[in-house]
Amino acid sequence: MQFKDIVGQQEIKQQLIQTVAENRVSHAQLFLSAEGTGALLLAIAYAQYINCLNRTATDSCGTCSSCRKYERYIHPDLHFSYPFFASKDVKIAVDVLEEWRSMLLADPYVDLDIWRSRLHADNKQANINIAECHDIIKKLSYKAFEAETKVLIMWLPEYLEKEGNSLLKIIEEPPANTLFLLVANNQEHILSTLLSRTQIVKISKLPHDTIEQYLVDHHHLSEEQAAIYSFLADGNLIEAKSLAADAHNDNAEIFAEWLRMGYGNRVSDLITFVDQAAGWGRENQKNFLKYGISFLRECSLILSGADELVKLPARTLDTAQKLSKHVLNLNMSSAIIAELEQAHYHIERNANPKILFLDVSLQLVKIIKFKTLPKGTQYIYN
Helix, strand or coil, rough: CHHCCCCHHHHHHHHHHHHHCCCCCCCCEEECCCCCCCHHHHHHHHHHHCCCCCCCCCCCCCCHHHHHHHHHCCCCCEEECEEECCCCCCCCCCHHHHHHHHEEEEEEEEHHHHHHHHHHCCCCCECCHHHHHHHHHHHHHHHCCCCCCCCEEEEEEHCHHHHHHHHHHHHHHHCCCCCEEECCCCCCHCCCCHHCEEEEEEEEEEEEEEHHHHHHHHHCCCHHHHHHHHHHHCHHHHHHHHHHHHHCCHHHHHHHHHHHHHHHHHHHHHHHHHHHHHCCHHHHHHHHHHHHHHHHHHHHHHHCCHHHHCCCCCHHHHHHHHHHHHHHHHHHHHHHHHHHHHHHHHHHHHCCCHHHHHHHHHHHHHHHHHHCCCCCCCCCCC
């Protein structure tokens, strides 16, 4: 993995390269970011750069013996640890190392759901257990085979529970030339004892225009469609790529029309919509509901007079402004968002989509046409 292969993040790339140039590489670092920013890729590229035999001022060479092994994730001095789903055949992370490597080779932008699907884990609980901690200590106690620096990259240390305290001594007093790179999404779920022993490197979300350009260049979307997906992904490239892969991709217009159906009490049209939505497939249904939630949050900004904060692309912005002027108010927007969030929750848990979308459609009519808000709605007074 070279820095040039990672989307965006130019500032952090330069910062990491600078630490190597100035010999300021901290032995234990925590890359902290939201999902889909490329933090795991940055950790791998950083480790490859440190051990590259012919690195340049901007990147690893990509051709030396060390780089070639790093590119396939098979360097003997590169170790990975990650949450896994323990079973009688899987005791430690290395037991599913081949699945891990094949996933990264297919697409290194991954999250726990993608990893779970690779292992066919269904709803099993992921964790990094005490046996894995002991294996880490054992591996790092050996001398390096080839590289100057041994590297352990731990993905999602949030899944270390109190057993993670067994790693504190080796992190605080590591063997010579050992580098720990932890890649996390949620600082609050990491052991405080672990946090205090690492240098935190904060990685920002990807800008909307960076994701938009990526979708245009790599998924051949129109600029308008790429802008919509970029807005919906909110800095998460994994989410943006998932949206781009969907067959159903006209969420903006369909959602606006759905609101109009509710406002006009067009029952026959709503029944037709329910039949169509029921056939989209679960992922498309979830993405449609997520789009609706994001769209209505932008409408709420318009209704609150905070137009300068709205991030919708031009045509969708025009639709949002018209709906906000003629159909919605803040109470309606809040109530519909609550309904959509609840629907998304139930879709994830395999609710019957036809019954669910019919129920939500009827709730739309009550909220928009008849101004009947569900119990528990937080009223907003202008």
